[in-house]
Amino acid sequence: MDIQLKKGLLDVCVLSAIRKEESYGYKIISDLKPYIKISESTLYPILRRLESAGALQARSAEYNGRLRRYFKITDVGRKKIEEFIETIQQFQKISDFILEGGSYD
């Protein structure tokens, strides 16, 4: 898969994992495991990139006597997901066209 396309896909996957409620690193990886495998070293720069882009907010909170970093989606992040869904729908049309052999009878 094209690297930029994969990067965009992974970004949206991570945002989708925190869309309903804020989450943390281990949970994000676990939630995505059935659909796409993301390693810890892949997730870290994704989180950093999304945070820089304002797509998510991070905060530290105490959990069982240690600090845990929680990530919460922002409006910018939600918009990114919507834009990606639109893109997928466009791709779907193109994909159908290609699979149909290039022309509709």
Next chain:
Amino acid sequence: MTKKIWDKLFLNALSPLPHQERKKMLAYYDEIFADKIEAGVSEKDILEDFGAPEECARKILEEQYDGVPEPKTLKRFSVGAIVGFFFLTLLLIIPLASGAVAVVAAFGACCVSGGVFAVGGVLFSLLSPFLTVGMSAAGVIAQIGSGLLLSGVGALLFVGFFFLTKYTAVGVWKALKFIYVRRVV
């Protein structure tokens, strides 16, 4: 491999980065490690999942920095290098630089002399009719001619030594800058 060793190797692989950045990255792995331990995964399995610490560091650096960033460090010199440089300056650079400065000064003096000759020659020519009272016409003409010749030679010397002085001074300055400024900054 234990987590402690993994951490050490990981931080080592991230050494081009600032301390705070490396701390953040390690804190991220520490958190996931603790979560997995709580979930009942063994240390060995967790570290296997993480993979080689150098590989983890490389992936993060590639994703985040498009490769390993250039470390922004000042050049550091050992005590031996500083002492050696001091004696090199004392025994070689100062004598050579002094000689070079003396040469520049000599060129400068020749330039000034040439200028003096140029002006003096012109004055001599102009004043010749008054300085040659009682002399024949040929003598006066010869005197004026000598003055002009002196002026011409003086002008050539002035121009020639002006550029010699200029380029020698610039050359000495650049050499000293090369030795000291490039190394010390």
